[in-house]
Amino acid sequence: MVRLVTHNLLACHAKDCNTNNFPLVFQNVQLEIREAEFNPGFIQSFLPKIEWNALVKTAQELGDTSLPIDQPEMIDDELLKNLHHVLFEIHIVEGAMICPNCKHNYPISDGIPNMLLAEHEIA
Amino acid sequence: MPPKAVAEVTIDIDPATYETQNVHAIYDTIASHFSSTRYKPWPIIAKFLSRIPDGWIGLDSGTGNGKYLSLDRDGKTWMVGLDRSINLLKFAQNAGDKAREVVLGNVLDHCWRTHAFDFAISIATIHHLATPSRRVLAVQRLLQAVSPKNGRVLIYVWAIEQDELSKRIIPQGERNETRTGQDVVVPWVLSKSNIAQNPKSPRDSREEVYNRYYHIFAKGELSALVSQAAAGLGLTIGSVVGQPSSTQGVEILQDGWERSNYYVELRRWSI
Ligand SMILES: [Zn+2]
Numbered sequence: 001m002v003r004l005v006t007h008n009l010l011a012c013h014a015k016d017c018n019t020n021n022f023p024l025v026f027q028n029v030q031l032e033i034r035e036a037e038f039n040p041g042f043i044q045s046f047l048p049k050i051e052w053n054a055l056v057k058t059a060q061e062l063g064d065t066s067l068p069i070d071q072p073e074m075i076d077d078e079l080l081k082n083l084h085h086v087l088f089e090i091h092i093v094e095g096a097m098i099c100p101n102c103k104h105n106y107p108i109s110d111g112i113p114n115m116l117l118a119e120h121e122i123a
Numbered sequence: 124m125p126p127k128a129v130a131e132v133t134i135d136i137d138p139a140t141y142e143t144q145n146v147h148a149i150y151d152t153i154a155s156h157f158s159s160t161r162y163k164p165w166p167i168i169a170k171f172l173s174r175i176p177d178g179w180i181g182l183d184s185g186t187g188n189g190k191y192l193s194l195d196r197d198g199k200t201w202m203v204g205l206d207r208s209i210n211l212l213k214f215a216q217n218a219g220d221k222a223r224e225v226v227l228g229n230v231l232d233h234c235w236r237t238h239a240f241d242f243a244i245s246i247a248t249i250h251h252l253a254t255p256s257r258r259v260l261a262v263q264r265l266l267q268a269v270s271p272k273n274g275r276v277l278i279y280v281w282a283i284e285q286d287e288l289s290k291r292i293i294p295q296g297e298r299n300e301t302r303t304g305q306d307v308v309v310p311w312v313l314s315k316s317n318i319a320q321n322p323k324s325p326r327d328s329r330e331e332v333y334n335r336y337y338h339i340f341a342k343g344e345l346s347a348l349v350s351q352a353a354a355g356l357g358l359t360i361g362s363v364v365g366q367p368s369s370t371q372g373v374e375i376l377q378d379g380w381e382r383s384n385y386y387v388e389l390r391r392w393s394i
Contacts, residue, residue, distance in 0.1 A: 001216065006203055006224040009180075013234045022236055034222065039198045045178020046201070051236070091222070112212055115228035119139065122232065 001111040002097075004062075005046075005087040008055055010113070012099035012106075014121050020101040023054035026061060029095030029108070036088040040080045043087070047075070059086045129307045132336065138253035145308065145336040146251045147207045150187075153311050153333055154210035158188035167381045168194075168246055171277045171388060175200045179241035182268050184230045184261075185248025189215025192223045202244075205230065230261050235268055242275040243268045247384070250280040250338050253306070255348075258338070262352035269391055271371055276389040278349070280340045286383040304341040308334035345385045346378050363392040370394055 012021035052071040059067055066082040097106040097113060104121070107114050134141050150157065172194040175181065179200050183191050186204030188211050195201055204215045204225040212225045228234050230248055243265045252258045265276045283304060311333045350360050359372035366372065370393070377388040 001222050001224060003224060005201070006226065009203065009235050009239045010226070011234065011236050013232050036222070037198065042178055042198055042201065046180060049180065049239070049241075110213070111216065112209065113226050115226055115232065115234040116207075117232065 002092040002108055002113045003088055004055060004058060004090060006113075007058060007092075007097070008051055008087075010097070010106075010115065012102060012104055013115070014099065014102050014104045014117055017099060017102040017104070021099055023051070023058055023100070024097035024106060025100055026058065026092060027096045027098050027105075029062070030093045031062065032091045032093050033089055034091055036084070038081070038084050040077075040084070043080050043083050044075060047083070055086065059090075062090060062092075064090065129309050129337075129339075130334070132306050132308050134253050134306060134336075138257060141253050141336065142251065145253075145334065149311065149333040149335050150208035151210045153313055154188075154208060154214065156313055157311070158211065158214040161188050161190055164190060164194060165246070165279065165381060165384070167379070167386055168244065168277065168279060171244070171275075172196070172200070175242055175275070180239075182235070182240045182243040182265075184243055184245045184265060184268070185251075186215050186225065187211050187247070189218030189223055189225065191244060191246060192225075193219030193221070205234075230264060231257060233264050233267055237267055238270050238274070240268045240274065241270055242277075244277045244279075246277075246279045247281065249278060249348075250340060251336060252338065253336060258348055259352045259355065262349055263356055266352060266356060266358065266373065266389075266391065271391050271393045274391040276391075277386065278345065278389070279384050279386045280345055281337055282380055282383055282385045283339050283341050284380060284383070302341050302344070304344050305339045307337050307339055309337055310334050340385050342380075342385070345387055346375060349373065349375060349387055349389060358391075363394060366394060368394055 010024055056067045056069060064086055067086060072079060091111060092108055093111050095108050168191060177199045181202040183202045183204045186206045189204045192202050192204050192215060204223060205228050206212050207229050209227055212227060215225045216223055245265055249258050249261045252261055269276060313331045353360050353373045359370050361372060362374050372392050374390045374392060375387055376390050379386055
């Protein structure tokens with residue numbers, strides 16, 4: 001499944017695409033919401049590694065506005081629950097991810113993103 | 124299962140094309156049968172994963188059917204699985220009967236934010252790459268994926284030193300394999316019942332044999348590969364102790380052999 005936790009790690013790797021190649025922009029997506037086990041301890045330690053702006057922007061594009069624009073210093077229970085939902089419960093089943101820089105299209109099929117490039121597109 | 128005879132090969136075509144035909148296409152065909160035989164984790168890898176700190180995120184580069192994705196200490200750690208075989212990823216997607224994150228991609232590509240991960244594992248994967256330079260690049264991709272501060276990497280490849288219990292017979296080649304390793308193919312026999320699960324395979328034959336390519340590693344070859352990869356990235360090899368300031372490096376924490384495989388555990392450091 002592509003969830004936002006994975007999306008927050010992926011970047012375009014096409015030839016000569018080195019700047020503004022993150023975050024990839026979802027397009028024509030089909031979503032599924034599936035409940036996942038809440039693990040606040042993991043989210044708390046994972047938080048410093050998240051690219052916050054990319055996560056908030058992408059969640060908003062998918063219709064979830066539960067996260068504050070600026071990363072809060074105080075981490076309360078509500079924030080952890082919202083983060084849990086955004087990171088682990090929104091599944092992107094079909095669609096594509098588009099590079100903001102070179103516009104390369106990475107398709108998603110049956111919940112699996114295809115990050116392969118053709119031979120001539122590889123750096 | 125009968126003993127598997129291993130045959131020596133020479134790669135005389137473009138290595139990427141060779142890997143597509145002799146590794147990727149075969150795993151896509153045998154995925155279902157292969158996955159049913161791969162469920163027991165190797166002890167060294169299970170131990171490595173059991174010691175990963177809480178909240179760390181990892182990359183399983185060449186995840187196959189995702190059997191290591193389940194060793195997440197009940198959600199205290201978390202891994203993404205990358206593989207070139209879409210049919211294996213369909214198993215990995217639900218490894219341990221839980222929704223797992225998987226990505227279709229090549230281990231030679233760098234489709235991540237640089238240093239996004241805390242740790243990376245590469246299990247029984249780099250030995251499917253057909254040239255020394257491609258194997259070096261694969262190690263570099265792992266080093267780039269993890270944190271330069273304290274990132275950990277575990278690499279596991281097939282060894283020329285075979286276990287007594289091993290079912291494979293390695294041919295005695297002409298070359299000095301003890302230093303350079305050996306390029307071979309290993310047959311995978313798909314019986315009719317397994318083929319029947321895959322509608323694209325021929326149904327008329329009783330069994331099909333698929334020869335997967337492997338580079339069997341010589342003793343010392345894996346750590347030499349790591350040193351070469353590190354040097355190519357401008358990283359010092361060795362312990363952080365006694366280094367001059369403003370340096371980045373890689374320390375080899377473990378370099379060993381387990382049940383017909385060589386492994387190394389690496390730690391990145393920077394000062
Ligand atoms: Zn791009």
